[in-house]
Amino acid sequence: MRNQGVGSWPARRSRGSSGQTALIFGDQRRTYAELHERVNRLGNALRGLGVEKGSRVAYLGPNLPSFVESMFAVQALGAIFVPLNTRLTTAELRYQLDDCTAQVLIAAPANTATAQQLLGGTVRILISENAASPADTHDYETLLQGADSTELDEAVDLRDPALILYTSGTTGKPKGATLTHGNITWNCMNVVVDIDVASTEITLVSAPLFHVAALNMTMLPTILKGGTAVLMDRWDTDACYDLIERHRVTFMFGVPSMFAGLADTPRWTTADLSSVRLLVTGGAPVPRGLIETFQQRDLTFLQGFGMTEAAPGTMIVGSVASTQKIGTAGVPHFFTDVRIARDELRNVEVGEPGEILIQGPNVMPGYWEAPDATAAAFTDDGWFRSGDVAAYDEERYIYIIDRMKDMYISGGENVYPAEVESILEQHPAVSECAVIGVADETWGEVGHAFVILNGQAEPFTGDLRAYLESRLAKYKLPRFVTFVDDLPRTGSGKVAKHKLRSPA
Template sequence: MRNAGLGGWPARRAQMSPDRTAFVYADRPYSYTEVHERTTRLASRLRDAGVRAGDRVAYLGPNHIAFAETMFATHMLGGIFVPLNFRLAAPEIAYMLEHSGSSVLVYGPECAAQVAAVVRDLPGLPNLRTVVALESPAERELHYETWLSQGDPTPIDTPVALDDIALILYTSGTTGRPKGAMLSHANLVWNTYHILIGVDVTSTEVTLISAPLFHVAALNQTLLPTFLKGGMSVIMPSWDVDRCYDLIERHRVTWMFGVTAMFAALVQSPRWAGADLSSLRTLMSGGASIPVALIRAYQERGLVFCQGYGMTETSPGATFLEAGESVRKVGSAGVPVFFANVRVVRPDLTPVAPGEPGEVLVQGPNVTPGYWRDPEATAAALTEGGWFHSGDVATLDDEGHLYIVDRVKDMYISGGENVYPAEVEGVLFEHPAVAEAAVVGVPDDKWGEVGRAFVVPRPGTNVTPDEIRDFLRPRLAKYKIPIYVDIVDTLPKTGSGKIRKPDLRRRPLPADSEE
């Protein structure tokens, strides 16, 4: 087989374990043979639509079997898969489609309104030639199942090298524009190796895919390793506590990944005490540190976390804490994954002493080759020797275990979603009554962190918190809209005129909020 990338995985798995179940979606099982056939048919239709090696195919929608099929079909042709965050607003989606130059978009019915708004702007998206709807296609759109079923099942073997780009994953940029982090097939394969080293994944694994697949963690930390081992992935369209409990018990789930908000919701459910969780072997968390109290709650049920630290640009695993260390090293993100190197350094790049905060740098075969069509951002992030500057602050203990303590940048994580204040501030400044604005992340029991905006009105104008939020709703994803909005006269600043965000974070929360 000439396809050394992920596009060859369905054929290889179908040959090794043809009748084993690869996916369960909406209670329907899909065998590895069926996944291979459906993916091949879809790849032939993408080829008919003009997709060739290096071309981009985008997917927009909640978790679905079509996500995996579209990804593998794109890779079968040597194309680049662009999974988009379905929580984004239409202008954000349009920018990513234009920036990536995607020629095909596959989308779910939940995103019909965003796609309709984007399609109205088609003159600004000259590369987007084919739009495929999972359900109820609009005029000039194709119906996914019908289109796929008419595809040619003849095997496809396009030459693909491991260093070829497999994914473009958009991360919100600190300058207000998202950046497209490129991940090669090699990045994904090495990350999968790291998971198989750190977690005892088996061919009988039953993995619950409960976090969004457009995020690197759910895709690369659970679905791909499970597929490689020939296990079964149970795909949840969206997070629901009761549905999660039901699927764990029905399918005897052995492995799941989640963020703090998800694991906290399970504990807070009335079903927690009596739920049958006996099948679970591995719980894995990421996105933000799991609070120690939550870790203890699971330990009391005999369940431990494999925690880790990483980011989109590291595919994502950079460090990992194996289950055996989860009690002794509660709160740690672990040690460097097997084939990567991690340093914690001072501003002069010298190593920190144990307990001393410093910036996390990562080097290894799992590190991104750079950002799509953004050589300046690539040069800024990747320094000599291939070290990636994370922008995160951590400490190391005397055994080399990593503890994340802060961020160099102002980014915060709300319900597992990265939010960059500069992006929100950029939209706030578009409001005609806003003279100045600053956004910070503040603690929240439900979401981990939420946004708090400080707005200085222009002279002679009046604006209310509700008006600010109403202005943001059609322009930003819901999770990016600040829960708290303070209308203030001035913002604290340094002598050079920079806003003192630490001062803003220390202010008592206002009574006004929107939950």
């Protein structure tokens, strides 16, 4: 095959696993042969709409078979898949679509209304899963069934871009982390090696596929090995338990708040979890007590550390060490190198804090059309700068100490205060503000805004929240607002956020 990329995986997998179940969603089942055929049909349909190698195609929707089919079809053409976060506002989505100049937007039924608002600009075609479509859109199933199933075999190299995932930056504007086919492939190899994904795996894909961990740490490694991916289109603890018991799920990834929700339900003590051999969490600080709760039910509960820019697997606490190294970020994945450095990139000693630096075939080449941001993200000798502070213990396991950047994680979602601050300061009553993350038992962290008013108005906290609700995703909204007369500053005049964090 000329296609060496991820888009060729359905074709390759169907050669030896054609009758095996690839996807389950509700009562729907797709074998690998069916997935292969549908990917070919959709790819040919997209080609007929002008999609070619290098084009950007966006997807807006939850975990559905169409997400998986769309991604493989786009990548089979050598085009670039751009999954969009359904929790974002229309304004936030439009910025991302404009930035990547997406040619096609594929929308799930629940997101069609939003997608219609996004038509125009750089998005000139909308494919909707709703049957009733205006003239400037195409119905997903009609388009797919009307296309031929001729084999797609575009020449694709592992160095070609496969995926753009937007991650908010400290400047307040999201950046598109551009992952190549090689980045994704090597990340999946790390998962297969370090987590022992099997060809008989029944993987519950419960976290959103528009996030890199659900996509590259669970669904794609399962497809690579020929297992079965069970899709959840929204998180619900009862539905999760039902699916585990019904399909005999063996493997699942979730952010800590998801696992905390499972442990807090009445079904926790009675649910049949006998099929589950492996649980993996990450994406937010993991309380030690949560890990111990799952281990007390004799479940292997692993913690990992990753970044979108690393596709995302960076470190993992393996099965053997999972009970002895609770709370650490683990050791580097097999094909990934990590070092901790400080000062002029000097490697640290045991217990000495420094910045996590990452290198390996899973690390992105850069941000989409952002050379300055890309240059700032790497050292002169090619190591990716994580912005996280960590240290080694005596056995070279790595534990996280703090973040060099202001970003905090709420319910598995990255929140960058600069983005929130830039919107909040547009309110007519706000003169200046600073946002930090504070600990929260449910979400890991939530936002706390410190606001200086300009004296022209006296808004209540609810007024500011209402102002932000139409402009920012819900998880980015500050939970707490404190009105202050001034903000602590450094000698250079910058806000000293470390002084806000201590009393907060």
